[in-house]
Structures are given as structure tokens and as C-alpha cells.
Amino acid sequence: MEKTRPYVLLNAAMSADGRIAGRERRQTSLSGPRDRGRVDGLRAACDAILVGIGTVLSDDPGLRVHSEARRRARVRRGLSPNPLRVVVDSRARCPPGAEWLHRGEGPRFLLVSRRAPRERGRRLEERAVVVDAGSRRVDLPRALDILHRRGVRHLLVEGGATLNHSLLAGGLVDEARVYVAPRFLGGGGAPGLVEGAGFPVARAPRARLAGVRRLDDGLLLVWRFSTRPCPREFRDGAGG
Numbered sequence: 001m002e003k004t005r006p007y008v009l010l011n012a013a014m015s016a017d018g019r020i021a022g023r024e025r026r027q028t029s030l031s032g033p034r035d036r037g038r039v040d041g042l043r044a045a046c047d048a049i050l051v052g053i054g055t056v057l058s059d060d061p062g063l064r065v066h067s068e069a070r071r072r073a074r075v076r077r078g079l080s081p082n083p084l085r086v087v088v089d090s091r092a093r094c095p096p097g098a099e100w101l102h103r104g105e106g107p108r109f110l111l112v113s114r115r116a117p118r119e120r121g122r123r124l125e126e127r128a129v130v131v132d133a134g135s136r137r138v139d140l141p142r143a144l145d146i147l148h149r150r151g152v153r154h155l156l157v158e159g160g161a162t163l164n165h166s167l168l169a170g171g172l173v174d175e176a177r178v179y180v181a182p183r184f185l186g187g188g189g190a191p192g193l194v195e196g197a198g199f200p201v202a203r204a205p206r207a208r209l210a211g212v213r214r215l216d217d218g219l220l221l222v223w224r225f226s227t228r229p230c231p232r233e234f235r236d237g238a239g240g
């Protein structure tokens, strides 16, 4: 059966030298206030936010909509205050106390593979719907198909570097919005925007530059990978 998927928007902040975190691999504040507001607008506009377990283990993000006004506007539209929060975690390594499992109202999915020990999955079931989505690793086309079947049409991906690579390698990204901060991080261990196995130059994904905007003290770059039109939800007032 043909797999369907939501519109996938990958958002990230990186230093001027292409790193999304410092060499400590911890959450690194690269955005300014206007960029943070833009990302909060994307969170409020999407149906679901997706991150990799590496990001949960290093940053412990809440993945919430921060603005109360935006949360209220979602509720007025008949939605939960926060979008569906989704983590890909083949082995169910997510700590039961992780912030995204506890902060704020809204549904949560943990996508695991058959390699995940049952006991760990069961413990996490108290806080999230645990979904089998692969044999050894989370199968991303299948994961996006599952999300689409559950009504997710607009998916915001918030990293990290390994998940970004897998999605690009699978041709699963429609658009990337990358904030380039006026900071220089360097360091061999600092993750770049796209890591994993990388790409041979001849097969490196190619994008079309669809927008450049000065924001805070940096630049917002909009890259298009597919010809799918950017949905309205990701345009007006959502940092398009």
C-alpha cells in the first residue's frame, strides 16, 4: 500500500559555522527573541512536533507552545493547547521523567522498534502512546504514514542532527527553515545541522533557496526540497 505523509518542515538554529550545538552537545541558545517567537508560532501552527531521542537525552526539551495566547488560540480552534509531541526512540531509552512527558497538556507518541525492551515501553505507556514503528530502528516512512493516518498533516521537525540526516536521506523533507546565528562554535565534537553517515557529494540532497530574511542579529534561510506547496498553517504568522 502506498505510504502517505504529512508536509514536513524541518526547523533548526545553527551557528555561522554550521553547528547546531556546542562541543558539549547540550542545548545551545543560538536564537534571539524574534526567532524564538517564530519557532513558537510554528509549534502553535503544526499538528505534531517530532524529535530524535538524542535531542531528548541531551537537551530534555518540553516541546511545548510557550505563549499562553497561542495555546488559548489553539483551544478556541478545538485543538489541544500543545500539538502532538512525537519522539523516535528505537530502544525506548527515554527517561520516564523527561520534560516532554510531563510539561503541558496534549497527546504524546513514543515511536519505538521491536528492539525496545517491553518493560521500558510499558513504563513509558503511562505518559505516552507507545507505537511500534520498525524492526531494528524506527522506519521513518512508516512513522510518517502512521502520523498521517492519525490526522497529522503539518509536521514540524526539531532535530537533531542524526534524525535530520535520516529524513533528508529518505527524501522526506519538504522544507527547511534554518536560522543562522552570529556565533562561531567550532570543535570536532559539535554536531552540524546534518550528521549521520552524511552524503557523497554526487548524491547530496539539493534544495532551492526560497527565502532569506534578516532576523535578530542573524539570518533566516528557507530551503525548499519538494514542489509541494507550503501549507497556509506554516505561512501566515508562523514564521514563513
Ligand SMILES: NC(=O)c1ccc[n+]([C@@H]2O[C@H](COP(=O)([O-])OP(=O)(O)OC[C@H]3O[C@@H](n4cnc5c(N)ncnc54)[C@H](OP(=O)(O)O)[C@@H]3O)[C@@H](O)[C@H]2O)c1
Residues within 6 Å of the ligand: 011, 012, 013, 014, 019, 020, 021, 024, 025, 026, 027, 028, 030, 051, 052, 053, 054, 055, 056, 058, 059, 088, 089, 090, 091, 093, 137, 138, 139, 140, 158, 159, 160, 161, 162, 163, 164, 166, 167, 191, 195
Ligand atoms: N540547534 C537546534 O536547532 C537543535 C535542535 C535539536 C537538537 N539539537 C542538538 O542536536 C544534538 C542531538 O542530535 P543527535 O544527532 O545526537 O540526536 P537526534 O537526531 O535527536 O536523535 C537521533 C536518535 O534517534 C533515534 N532514531 C530512531 N530511529 C531513527 C531513524 N530512523 N533515523 C535517525 N535516528 C533515529 C536513534 O537512536 P535509537 O537507535 O536508540 O533510537 C538516533 O541515535 C544535541 O546536541 C542537541 O543540542 C540542536
